[in-house]
Amino acid sequence: MSLLEVRGLEKVYSIRGGNRTAALQGVSFAVEEGEFVAIMGESGSGKSTLLNLLASLDRPTAGEVLLAGKDLAKIPGRRLSAFRRDHLGFVFQDCSLLDTFSLGDNILLPLVLAKLPFSEMGSRLLPLAEELGITKLLNKYPWEVSGGQKQRAAAARALITRPSLLLADEPTGALDSRSAGELLDIFQAENREGQTIVMVTHSVQAACRAGRVLFLQDGQLVRELRSHPGEDFYRRVADGLAALGKGVA
Amino acid sequence: MRRKLLCPWLAFQNLRNNRRDYLPFLGAASLIICLFFTVCNLSESRGFARSIPGSGTLHGLMSVATLLLPVVCAPFLWYINSFLMKRRKKELGLYGVLGLEQRHVGTVLFFETLYSFLFSLAAGLGAGILLTGLSGKLLLGLAGITADYTPSVTPVALLYTLGLFGVIFLGCLAGNLVHLSLAAPTDLLREDHSGERDPRFGVLGSILGLLLLGGGYAVAIWAYCEPMLALLVVPVFFLASLLAALGTYGVFIFGSIYVLKALRGNKDFYYRPQNFVTVSGMLHRMRKNGAGLANICLFSTMTLVTLCCTLTVAFGQGEVMTLVGTDYRAGAVSLDLAHIAPEELTVFFGTLAFLGIFFGAAFLLCTVLVMYYKQITEGHQDRDGFVVMRRVGMGVGMVRSTVRRQVTLVFSLPLLGALLHLCFAVPVLIRLFDILCVSSRTVLLGTGCAVLVFAGLYLGAYLTTAKAYYKIVVK
Numbered sequence: 001m002s003l004l005e006v007r008g009l010e011k012v013y014s015i016r017g018g019n020r021t022a023a024l025q026g027v028s029f030a031v032e033e034g035e036f037v038a039i040m041g042e043s044g045s046g047k048s049t050l051l052n053l054l055a056s057l058d059r060p061t062a063g064e065v066l067l068a069g070k071d072l073a074k075i076p077g078r079r080l081s082a083f084r085r086d087h088l089g090f091v092f093q094d095c096s097l098l099d100t101f102s103l104g105d106n107i108l109l110p111l112v113l114a115k116l117p118f119s120e121m122g123s124r125l126l127p128l129a130e131e132l133g134i135t136k137l138l139n140k141y142p143w144e145v146s147g148g149q150k151q152r153a154a155a156a157r158a159l160i161t162r163p164s165l166l167l168a169d170e171p172t173g174a175l176d177s178r179s180a181g182e183l184l185d186i187f188q189a190e191n192r193e194g195q196t197i198v199m200v201t202h203s204v205q206a207a208c209r210a211g212r213v214l215f216l217q218d219g220q221l222v223r224e225l226r227s228h229p230g231e232d233f234y235r236r237v238a239d240g241l242a243a244l245g246k247g248v249a
Numbered sequence: 250m251r252r253k254l255l256c257p258w259l260a261f262q263n264l265r266n267n268r269r270d271y272l273p274f275l276g277a278a279s280l281i282i283c284l285f286f287t288v289c290n291l292s293e294s295r296g297f298a299r300s301i302p303g304s305g306t307l308h309g310l311m312s313v314a315t316l317l318l319p320v321v322c323a324p325f326l327w328y329i330n331s332f333l334m335k336r337r338k339k340e341l342g343l344y345g346v347l348g349l350e351q352r353h354v355g356t357v358l359f360f361e362t363l364y365s366f367l368f369s370l371a372a373g374l375g376a377g378i379l380l381t382g383l384s385g386k387l388l389l390g391l392a393g394i395t396a397d398y399t400p401s402v403t404p405v406a407l408l409y410t411l412g413l414f415g416v417i418f419l420g421c422l423a424g425n426l427v428h429l430s431l432a433a434p435t436d437l438l439r440e441d442h443s444g445e446r447d448p449r450f451g452v453l454g455s456i457l458g459l460l461l462l463g464g465g466y467a468v469a470i471w472a473y474c475e476p477m478l479a480l481l482v483v484p485v486f487f488l489a490s491l492l493a494a495l496g497t498y499g500v501f502i503f504g505s506i507y508v509l510k511a512l513r514g515n516k517d518f519y520y521r522p523q524n525f526v527t528v529s530g531m532l533h534r535m536r537k538n539g540a541g542l543a544n545i546c547l548f549s550t551m552t553l554v555t556l557c558c559t560l561t562v563a564f565g566q567g568e569v570m571t572l573v574g575t576d577y578r579a580g581a582v583s584l585d586l587a588h589i590a591p592e593e594l595t596v597f598f599g600t601l602a603f604l605g606i607f608f609g610a611a612f613l614l615c616t617v618l619v620m621y622y623k624q625i626t627e628g629h630q631d632r633d634g635f636v637v638m639r640r641v642g643m644g645v646g647m648v649r650s651t652v653r654r655q656v657t658l659v660f661s662l663p664l665l666g667a668l669l670h671l672c673f674a675v676p677v678l679i680r681l682f683d684i685l686c687v688s689s690r691t692v693l694l695g696t697g698c699a700v701l702v703f704a705g706l707y708l709g710a711y712l713t714t715a716k717a718y719y720k721i722v723v724k
Binding site (some may be wrong): 054057060075077078080081084085086090091096097098099100101105108109112113114115118122157 | 516646
């Protein structure tokens with residue numbers, strides 16, 4: 001059984017006046033445990049809609065999303081946030097760190113919400129912070145550190161719950177290329193340790209770090225590339241994206 | 250659109266688009282204008298003065314009131330205006346980015362202020378003029394006078410009102426312009442993180458605050474215990490108030506941060522869902538604006554004391570009238586009831602009650618409004634935070650209870666402070682009312698009723714605000 005299974009996913013937005021826009025139609029794919037998958041597409045291709053559905057932040061019009069065999073749509077609303085907390089980790093483009101908390105407390109937030117004892121929190125936080133190189137920043141506040149450091153803290157917040165699936169929405173979108181590279185190094189390292197990651201992006205630099213790239217165009221999956229050891233995956237992803245633009249995919 | 254008309258038009262659009270924020274402010278300004286005009290009009294009215302025996306007392310009291318009312322209300326309007334401005338920082342920054350020069354934005358702000366001024370003046374004066382007859386009757390009724398008097402609008406009062414509030418609104422405009430000129434567009438667009446560190450001299454500030462507060466309370470108790478101070482009871486009351494007010498600022502601004510940091514230091518307490526969000530939120534809030542809660546606490550105290558005096562005067566009038574002509578003396582200094590004309594006494598008490606009602610209403614309105622604006626501003630600041638927390642797994646139920654807890658805390662702290670202040674103000678009020686030969690029992694009765702009235706209105710404001718806050722945060 002795959003960790004994540006998406007079957008015939010469809011999302012239709014009704015606009016005032018009766019116009020209906022299909023943001024996603026007939027999207028199906030599966031993600032195995034331990035995979036690092038990138039979903040690529042232009043803006044408006046339905047990437048964010050797809051991620052929101054995977055994150056159970058939104059409900060599909062048709063089709064289903066199964067995480068570890070469990071249909072997200074069948075989880076009752078009041079259990080949903082707990083489910084999200086226990087199984088999913090999120091990294092957003094804008095970091096979404098809270099100004100009221102120090103970086104350390106920001107990272108601990110999901111554990112606090114899950115009511116873990118404090119001793120357990122500390123034993124999870126310190127090794128993770130060490131791994132991500134933010135140990136010295138734990139007592140700083142978000143506005144006191146750089147964008148790259150913030151995003152690493154956001155990654156730590158997503159990873160600290162040991163989620164079965166890490167979802168990243170344009171994680172490098174607001175970063176300079178060096179910070180972006182560092183963050184992607186972290187993603188790859190976590191993935192080697194067995195972390196399953198699904199990342200939505202329009203950056204080739206980011207997508208080529210994944211083991212598999214899915215191309216999304218006008219709400220449909222149009223192509224899939226797998227990296228092979230030793231090849232120039234960047235080039236193939238870039239070509240794949242260019243082909244999308246020409247409409248010959 | 251002709252270029253000349255762009256600024257006035259933009260100003261109008263701004264007010265219209267921000268009407269949710271501006272309407273309460275304009276409403277309050279109108280009401281304060283109405284109250285001021287009414288008091289001023291009655292005080293300046295010749296016909297009124299002629300038709301009342303003992304009108305000297307009335308005129309004197311009313312003149313003091315016309316001086317005091319703006320002294321208290323002007324800072325309120327200024328304070329609320331600065332709240333509104335802070336909320337619009339981004340919008341103003343955007344104008345700069347879009348290519349409007351600072352003087353253009355300044356012109357827009359000028360027109361906005363002008364419209365606000367004209368609107369509140371029209372509404373306030375209109376209501377005031379319409380209610381001239383009613384307010385005159387109310388005063389006469391309270392003063393127990395049956396005089397042949399048709400109230401009229403005094404031009405002098407109109408001029409005073411116009412001039413005074415013109416100056417107040419000019420002050421608001423000046424504040425806005427200074428705020429604008431000090432900030433480059435990028436500063437306006439950027440999130441403001443200044444003042445989020447712990448204040449300097451925190452320990453010293455906390456200790457000093459406690460000492461001042463204790464000093465104020467001690468002076469109050471001293472005034473109660475030492476009958477010889479009765480001669481000086483009014484200045485002593487002011488001294489006690491001043492010390493307690495400064496102390497309140499110290500305790501709220503510095504002390505609160507120490508308490509909160511101590512709570513944060515207690516790991517087993519802090520790292521629980523409710524406490525985690527509340528303690529850090531409060532700490533953030535107090536760092537950013539510790540004076541806000543202190544202001545609300547002092548406004549509440551002022552309102553409570555005013556209500557207290559008004560009700561005591563109302564309850565005490567009958568009691569004192571029965572003593573007129575007897576050789577009764579309450580304290581070392583008090584009215585010589587044996588040699589006072591009953592009419593004069595009635596006018597005196599009636600005027601006090603009348604003014605008390607007006608002041609009480611003005612203070613109450615200001616307190617409620619400042620609280621409302623504070624919460625709304627904070628709600629907008631907190632919204633993003635709650636969005637993030639929901640994404641990271643905070644359930645709707647927990648959002649609701651966290652919001653309730655936060656709003657309750659922000660509302661109850663100033664109320665508790667105000668009630669504590671009142672406990673120490675009452676002994677001084679008892680000595681103060683000794684002068685008027687009103688018994689301490691009546692003062693206590695007035696205090697009790699004042700607390701009930703205030704708590705009721707405060708609760709209403711709390712519920713309304715909590716609802717508005719929750720709506721902002723969740724939607």
